[in-house]
Amino acid sequence: MKPPAGYTKAKPGEVCILKRSLYGLKQASRQWNKELSKFLKVLKFQQSTQDYSLFTRNLDGEFLVLLVYVDDILLTGTSLTQMQEVKTxxxxxxxxxxxxxxxxxxGIEIHRTDKGVFLSQRKYITDILADAGMLDCETAPAPLSRGLKLSTEAGDLLEEPDVYRRLVGRLLYLGITRPDLSYCVQHLSQFVHSPRIPHLRAALHVLKYLKGTLDNGLWYSSSYDLQISAYSxxxxxxxxYSSRSLSAYAVFLGSNLISWNTKKQKSVSKSSAEAEYRSMSATANELVWIQGLLEDL
Structure with missing residues (x-):
């Protein structure tokens, strides 16, 4: 930061004390969030206890929902008039x-119909394929090759490991609308610290699968079924290498998939039953959070 033009009182070695946050400082994003949250509460919004980026308002029989991602905001509700008042x-x-x-x-495309909403990331996938020079590549029937076994030692180290790391990071973000990638991305993420040629080859195979499934995504029907069900x-x-087990779960609201995860367990399970119980425990934790979130709504 530099003093404003024309300010000549500062002597060599002296510094200015900021009395407020400025854009670009490490605390700026937190200060912005505090300021926005404070303003939304003045507008009678309630901040969710389960997700601090979610705000709801019940006023005069109308219900509004506002979601914040840094400085991007989604607003929906039952009253167009109240929504316009909030925007104003x-x-x-x-x-x-x-x-x-x-x-x-x-990066998420939203397609709305009378029967529900479809979420996809077709453009995001196309951008990934273009960056990898694979827009015209052949397709693959599955994210990973049958019987694939990746090792931390087999194959030569990549000369540019950041290429692999960036690709895996983009696949992680793609998982927002592609639960079918959950396992393969978890598997590939294990090698980002020291990626080798076979790891990159496997990641590029995922792109071949994406080429053939560009239009896949998540469908959320406008059903009134609010029954929660989960599978682990x-x-x-x-x-x-570690003998640790893999946990996975999927949570549905009615027929709509709303949460899923594939993750290596933190410690070694001594039996298949113990591994299953650990997976069920992780699923139960997610259900408790989802229940709290729905109660906030």
Whole structure:
């Protein structure tokens, strides 16, 4: 930071004391979030105890939901009038840009019909394929080759390991709408510290699978079924190096998949039953959080 033009009182070796946050400082994002949250509470929004980026408002029989991602905001509700009032207030306080009906958000494409909403990342996948020079590549029937076994030692080290790390990071983000990638991305993530040629070859195979499934995504029907159901599974002692097991779960709201995860367990399970119980425990933890989130809504 430099003193404003024309300020000549500062002597060599002296520094200025900031009385407020400035854009670019390490604490700026937190200060912005505090300021926005404070303003939304003035507008009678309640901040969720389960997700601090979620705000809800019940006022005069109308219900609004507002979601914040840094300085990107989603707003929906039962009253167009109240929604417009909120947007007007936000614009007056911070100056905002209204992008209209939601169609694209943080790399996610939103397609709305009378029967529900479809989420996909077709453009994001296309960008990944273009960067890898694989727009015209052949397709693959599955994310990983049948019988694939990756090792931390087999194959030569990559000369540019950041290429692999960046690709795996992009696949992780793609998992927002692609639960079918959950296992393979978890598997590939184990080698980001020291990636080798076979690891990159496996990651590029995932891109071949994506080429053939560009239009896959998540469908959320407009059903009134709010029954929560969950499924868990475990692969006992699946890691050839640590003998740790793999946990996985999927949670549905009605027929809609709302949460899923594939993760290596933190400690070694001494039996398949113990591995299954650990997976069930992780699933139960997720269900408790989801229940709290739904109660906030």
């Amino acid at each position: 207030a936000l614009d007056k306080a911070f100056t905002i840009k209204d992008l209209g009906q939601l169609a694209y958000f943080l 599974d475990a692969d006992w002692s699946s890691c050839q």
